[in-house]
Structure formats: structure tokens, C-alpha cells
Amino acid sequence: MSNIPSELKYATxxxxxxxxxxxxxxxxxxxxxxxxxxxxxxxxxxxxxDEVSTxxxxxxxxxxxxxxxxxxxxxxxxxxxxEELEDxxxxxxxxxxxxxxxxxxxxxxxxxxxxxxxxxxxxxxxxDE
Amino acid sequence: MTNKTVLHAKHxxxxxxxxxxxxxxxxxxxxxxIEEHNAVRQNAGxxxxxxMTIVDxxxxxxxxxxxxxxxxxxxxxxxxxxxxxxxxxNESGGVIDxxxxxxxxxxxxxxxxxxxxxxxxxxxxxxxxxxFDVTIxxxxxxxxxxxxxxxxxxxVANLLTPAQIVAVEGMKPFFGVQVGDLFIATTGYTGEDGxxxxxxxxxxxxxxxxxxxxxxAPCGLGARDTLRLEAGMNLYGLxxxxxxxxxxANMAWTxxxxxxxxxFIGRDVLTAQKSAGDQPKLVGLVLEEKGVLRSHQxxxxxxxxxxxxxxxxxxxxxHSVALARVPRxxxxxxxxxxxxxxxxxxxQVTKPSxxxxxxxxx
Numbered sequence: 001m002s003n004i005p006s007e008l009k010y011a012t013x014x015x016x017x018x019x020x021x022x023x024x025x026x027x028x029x030x031x032x033x034x035x036x037x038x039x040x041x042x043x044x045x046x047x048x049x050d051e052v053s054t055x056x057x058x059x060x061x062x063x064x065x066x067x068x069x070x071x072x073x074x075x076x077x078x079x080x081x082x083e084e085l086e087d088x089x090x091x092x093x094x095x096x097x098x099x100x101x102x103x104x105x106x107x108x109x110x111x112x113x114x115x116x117x118x119x120x121x122x123x124x125x126x127x128d129e
Numbered sequence: 130m131t132n133k134t135v136l137h138a139k140h141x142x143x144x145x146x147x148x149x150x151x152x153x154x155x156x157x158x159x160x161x162x163i164e165e166h167n168a169v170r171q172n173a174g175x176x177x178x179x180x181m182t183i184v185d186x187x188x189x190x191x192x193x194x195x196x197x198x199x200x201x202x203x204x205x206x207x208x209x210x211x212x213x214x215x216x217x218x219n220e221s222g223g224v225i226d227x228x229x230x231x232x233x234x235x236x237x238x239x240x241x242x243x244x245x246x247x248x249x250x251x252x253x254x255x256x257x258x259x260x261f262d263v264t265i266x267x268x269x270x271x272x273x274x275x276x277x278x279x280x281x282x283x284x285v286a287n288l289l290t291p292a293q294i295v296a297v298e299g300m301k302p303f304f305g306v307q308v309g310d311l312f313i314a315t316t317g318y319t320g321e322d323g324x325x326x327x328x329x330x331x332x333x334x335x336x337x338x339x340x341x342x343x344x345x346a347p348c349g350l351g352a353r354d355t356l357r358l359e360a361g362m363n364l365y366g367l368x369x370x371x372x373x374x375x376x377x378a379n380m381a382w383t384x385x386x387x388x389x390x391x392x393f394i395g396r397d398v399l400t401a402q403k404s405a406g407d408q409p410k411l412v413g414l415v416l417e418e419k420g421v422l423r424s425h426q427x428x429x430x431x432x433x434x435x436x437x438x439x440x441x442x443x444x445x446x447x448h449s450v451a452l453a454r455v456p457r458x459x460x461x462x463x464x465x466x467x468x469x470x471x472x473x474x475x476x477q478v479t480k481p482s483x484x485x486x487x488x489x490x491x
Contacts, residue, residue: 038351039163041442042419060470062421064162064351064442067470093161 003031005097009113010122011073016097017116020104025113027073028101029061029092032126037063040089045081046103052078054112059102061092074112076105134179135272135333143347151245153180155350162351166444169319169356170487173278174348175340180244181273183327184251185237188263192235198257199230200375200393202385206232212303212316215383216375217253218395222402223371224378226250227363229316231305239305239312241273243365257394271312272333276345277323277356279487284343285313285324288336297324318353320360320485358441359450361413361482367424368411368438368452376402377454379411379481409435412459413479413491414451420469422451422476429466429473432456437467443483450483451476 004010009017014033018026034040044060052058052072059070081103084091092100107113117125132153140147145156156177158165168174186195195203201215211232217225226246231239242250254265276285286294289311296308297315305314312327328336341347354364361379363369369378376399384399385391402408414437416422422440429435435455443450451467459465461480466473479491 038158039161041163041421044419062419062442064355064421064444067421067423090163 004119004123006119009116011116012125013071015070015073017073019113024079024104024106026101026104028096029070031096034093034096037061037068038065039063040092043085043089046078048078048081050078073116075108078103079106080104134177135330136177136179136337139334139337150350153244158349158351159347163444165346165348165352166355168346169278169321169348170445173280173284174346176275176348176353178275179272182242182244182247183268183271184240185266185268186263187237189236190261190263191238194261194263195238196391197393200384202391203230209233210304210306212305216380219371222374222395222398224369224373224375225253225371227365245366270330271327272330273327274337275317275325277317277319277321279322281323284345287343288339318362319356355441355444358439359443359445359484364439374402374408376408377410409454410457411452411454411481413481413483414453414476415479416449416476421449422467427468428453428455430455430459432458445484446489452481
């Protein structure tokens with residue numbers, strides 16, 4: 001079974017969310033998702049300043065196998081994107097929960113975090129796939 | 130029921146991620162498809178292709194039978210071991226399968242056909258047998274390993290007997306020879322130097338392990354696909370099928386039109402298509418900006434629409450390439466468009482071949 005850190009929150013669409021405690025969150029895709037997609041070749045990131053709503057497709061992870069939409073797990077403003085991925089998309093494979101992060105959002109409503117899954121909930125959701 | 134090749138346990142031992150491939154449980158990769166791809170371009174990699182179907186044809190009419198069955202002419206084969214790539218058509222000129230034929234003598238040939246098409250191929254061949262004194266024998270008791278890459282032959286040499294080494298010494302491309310346990314052929318599906326080796330089931334695991342020990346990287350179906358696509362080689366089921374003429378699948382070079390009195394199956398249809406000049410053609414597409422061309426994306430040209438048959442990211446070139454079926458008036462060098470994720474993206478038309486022997490060739 002893939003690694004699912006307990007300190008993160010998850011969306012059923014395989015994004016992870018880390019609450020930075022300063023009104024922002026960092027978002028990436030899970031170990032399980034990168035494993036399904038295979039070697040990453042391009043990541044199309046949103047633009048800093050974009051206002052996004054929960055469920056918007058704002059990013060595309062393109063692997064050798066498929067192009068996969070990545071959705072905003074919560075609403076907010078994009079405040080930073082991981083520019084390292086421009087030259088090293090494979091970071092998403094090698095360190096999905098760390099250096100392979102995708103973007104940071106300034107939360108519109110911190111209460112939305114409550115709607116996300118915890119590690120156990122996410123584990124159950126992928127066990128059901 | 131899922132079939133497993135004789136090397137199944139070896140794949141699991143190497144940490145393979147297994148997938149269902151037309152009823153066979155096969156390795157898609159052993160960790161990283163791109164690293165496996167690069168191993169073949171730069172050093173040596175190997176593929177378990179034991180799922181492919183080996184069929185031996187023997188009998189006084191073997192030559193006459195094959196001259197009717199396939200679009201290339203086996204009468205061109207006169208040197209023992211010489212191989213021929215060609216297609217087998219239905220009566221309406223569609224490709225039932227592509228295959229390699231090895232010539233042993235006018236009464237003895239070996240065919241290697243796709244696994245996904247095994248049943249219909251065998252049924253079709255059997256159906257065409259009427260009037261020919263030929264025996265068709267499937268050979269499921271063998272495994273098959275493709276060892277490919279610039280260092281492939283040198284690494285395989287470590288495993289061969291002195292007799293085998295002598296037999297393959299200086300062997301030209303597209304030949305096969307049986308020496309001892311092994312049938313060793315200078316064929317492949319990657320655009321690199323190397324061998325495809327048919328080995329008895331009982332010796333397959335040991336042979337595979339010795340190749341690993343010699344530094345040959347196990348490679349999965351994922352890398353096999355990106356390698357063959359860079360090399361511009363067709364994949365049956367994507368680039369052609371029973372509804373597609375070989376003229377529309379970059380297979381015209383595998384048709385022998387001469388002699389004119391050779392009545393191969395599909396000839397009348399192909400002749401009419403050729404004189405009408407109305408078949409689309411298979412070209413290469415190159416996308417140098419971000420994004421990956423994928424199968425079934427729509428191609429837009431001034432002469433009408435076309436379709437991508439196979440597309441991928443090319444690890445060797447660092448951008449996407451594809452094979453596409455487009456109107457015949459489209460020319461190499463043209464810029465045309467592909468509908469990708471609701472946008473039209475410009476791509477360059479090339480010959481349908483991108484990488485050979487590690488180098489860009491378009």
C-alpha cells in the first residue's frame with residue numbers, strides 16, 4: 001500500500017493538502033496517484049494570482065501514459081507554483097508529498113478544509129477503487 | 130482467465146508492475162518506463178515477448194501458400210534464415226495482422242504473429258489451407274526474449290556457446306538461426322541493434338537471469354511502446370487493423386506487386402486503391418512545445434481531417450511525437466493542427482520515423 005502521511009488532508013481525486021497554518025495550503029498529488037500515472041513528463045501549472053474554486057480543473061499532470069486533470073481541493077487564490085517542475089517533472093514521481101508539490105493557495109474559507117478526507121478516509125477511498 | 134508467460138515469476142522478483150495485455154499478465158514497467166527506455170537507447174534492455182505467437186509452417190506447398198497469404202513475396206527469400214516483415218490481409222484489403230516470416234527452405238517457414246490477434250490469425254490461416262499441402266503448428270513451448278540496445282549483442286555473447294557465437298558472427302539484420310537450444314534473430318521493435326531470441330520454456334528463466342547478471346535492464350511494455358513509436362514502427366490495433374489498408378498504414382513497402390500474376394489475398398482491392406490514389410497515409414507528427422499527442426486526437430489539415438493513431442512523449446527527443454493518418458495531399462514539412470484538450474495546437478509533419486540507433490532521424 002502506498003504511503004499516506006497522516007498529517008495531510010486529501011481529496012478523492014487524489015490531491016493532498018497541507019495546512020501551513022498561515023492561511024495558506026500546499027497542494028500536490030498523492031503517491032498513489034503518481035504511481036497510477038507513471039513517469040511524469042510535463043506539468044501545466046496554474047498562474048499565480050488565479051482565483052480558483054473547489055473542483056475547478058486548474059492543472060494538468062501529463063505522464064507517459066495519460067494527461068490527468070488536477071482539481072482545486074479548496075477555493076482560494078494561487079499564491080505560488082512549484083517552478084522546479086518546469087525542468088524536473090519527475091519530482092512528482094520521486095517525492096510526491098515533498099519536492100513534487102504543485103501549488104499553494106491562500107484559503108478563501110478555512111472551514112473548507114473540514115470537507116477533505118483524513119489519511120484513513122483517503123485510504124478507504126482508494127481501497128474501494 | 131489470464132495467461133502468464135514462463136518469465137512471470139522473474140518479473141515479480143524484479144518488482145514489475147503487472148497489467149493485463151490482451152489476456153496476458155505482463156510487466157508495464159519495473160519502476161520507471163523512461164529509465165528503461167533510455168537503457169535500450171544507450172546500453173541494453175530486454176523485453177519478455179513470450180506472449181507472441183510462434184507458428185511453424187511445413188509442407189510441399191508452404192511457399193505457394195505464403196505467396197497467397199501475405200502481401201510481400203516469400204519467393205524473395207532464398208537465403209536460409211532470412212526474414213521478411215509483411216501483412217496478412219482479408220478479402221477487402223484490411224490488415225488482419227502484421228508478422229515476420231523466417232525462411233528455412235521452400236517447405237519450411239516460421240511465422241511470428243501478434244498475441245492479441247492469435248486466435249483470428251490461426252483461424253484465418255487454417256481457413257486458407259484448402260488445396261495446399263501445408264501443416265500449421267503453433268509452438269507454445271517456447272519463451273521469447275528481445276534484447277535490444279547498442280550493447281545488446283555484446284552482452285548476449287557472454288551467454289552463448291562457441292557454436293552459437295560463430296553462427297551469429299556478422300549476421301546481417303533480419304536473419305534468424307537455430308543453434309543448439311536457441312533461435313537467435315537480428316530483429317527487434319526498438320530501432321536499435323539487438324536480438325530476438327526464442328528459448329525453450331525450461332531454459333527461459335535461467336537465460337533471463339543471466340542477462341540481468343550481464344547488466345541487461347528488464348524493460349516493460351511501456352518502454353516497448355515509446356521505443357517502437359520513436360522508431361516509427363506500427364502497433365497492430367492502433368496504427369492499423371482490419372478496416373485499414375496497408376497503403377494507409379505505411380506498409381506499402383511490404384507489398385510485392387511483382388510478379389503481377391501472384392494472386393495474394395487482397396490484391397484486387399489494393400490495386401484499385403492504388404490507381405484511385407484515394408487512401409489516406411500514415412505520417413509522423415512532431416510537437417516541440419509542451420503537451421503529449423495521444424491516440425485518437427483529431428488532426429486538422431487544409432485537405433480535411435485525420436487522426437492520431439499512436440502518440441507519446443519521446444524520452445530520447447524530449448518532446449512528443451505521433452503517428453497520424455491524414456489525407457494523402459498532406460506533405461512532409463507541412464504544419465498542421467491537432468485538437469488537444471479543446472485547443473488547436475500546431476505540429477510539424479515528418480516521415481513516420483523519429484529515432485534510429487539512438488539518433489534523431491527526421
